[in-house]
Amino acid sequence: MIGRLNHVAIAVPDLEAASHQYAAMLGANVGAPQDEPDHGVTVVFIELPNTKIELLYPLGENSPIQGFLDKNPSGGIHHVCYEVEDIGAASERLKSEGARVLGTGDPKIGAHGKPVLFLHPKDFNGCLIELEEV
Numbered sequence: 001m002i003g004r005l006n007h008v009a010i011a012v013p014d015l016e017a018a019s020h021q022y023a024a025m026l027g028a029n030v031g032a033p034q035d036e037p038d039h040g041v042t043v044v045f046i047e048l049p050n051t052k053i054e055l056l057y058p059l060g061e062n063s064p065i066q067g068f069l070d071k072n073p074s075g076g077i078h079h080v081c082y083e084v085e086d087i088g089a090a091s092e093r094l095k096s097e098g099a100r101v102l103g104t105g106d107p108k109i110g111a112h113g114k115p116v117l118f119l120h121p122k123d124f125n126g127c128l129i130e131l132e133e134v
Contacts, residue, residue, distance in 0.1 A: 042057045
């Protein structure tokens with residue numbers, strides 16, 4: 001059901017510093033910050049030859065990333081994102097097997113302009129999983 005790894009998301013306490021670090025120290029191709037109000041984050045994508053890194057920074061007071069950073073002040077891996085061909089079918093299959101889809105269970109439009117949903121980390125060995133339709 002899942003396809004390729006789309007990205008690994010890292011929550012960061014300082015988006016500008018983290019972006020600079022990837023560009024200057026690692027020589028990565030770093031994109032511009034992009035606000036995602038529906039998800040409560042500002043994101044920066046780092047393009048790699050085989051996938052992407054997504055830097056996450058809180059946007060607004062109710063950002064879910066702020067809670068993560070409160071527990072992990074230095075930041076850290078927040079989630080992994082896998083591609084799926086049909087997010088609706090993937091969601092139904094996962095729910096029928098007992099997985100919990102976060103939020104309303106309905107996909108939202110993600111940072112790439114495509115439908116996404118998140119799966120409860122307790123159902124996947126402590127890892128928050130994002131699925132993105134390709």
